Amino acid sequence: MGGIWWLILSAATAIPMIKLLPFFGINKYWAAACLIPLGTIALLWWMGLKLQELEKR
Template structure:
């Protein structure tokens, strides 16, 4: 049962990241890294760095 819950929660994170990453110039397949622990935090950090660079 825990495995099914993990898959559902991972899908709830990965699917929006597939749509957000191309806007930051990142291959959408990198969204799959959100399925591992701390992967989402790393991708959010990279997205923030790219947004800061794009704004200036």
């Protein structure tokens, strides 16, 4: 039963990431990193770094 919740939460974070990552210049296939617990946090950090780069321009 716990595995089902993990899959649901992974899908709930991966689907928005697929749409957001290309905006930040990151390949959408990196959204697969949401399948591991720290992957989502790492992607959010990476997106934050890219946002800083975009603001400097």
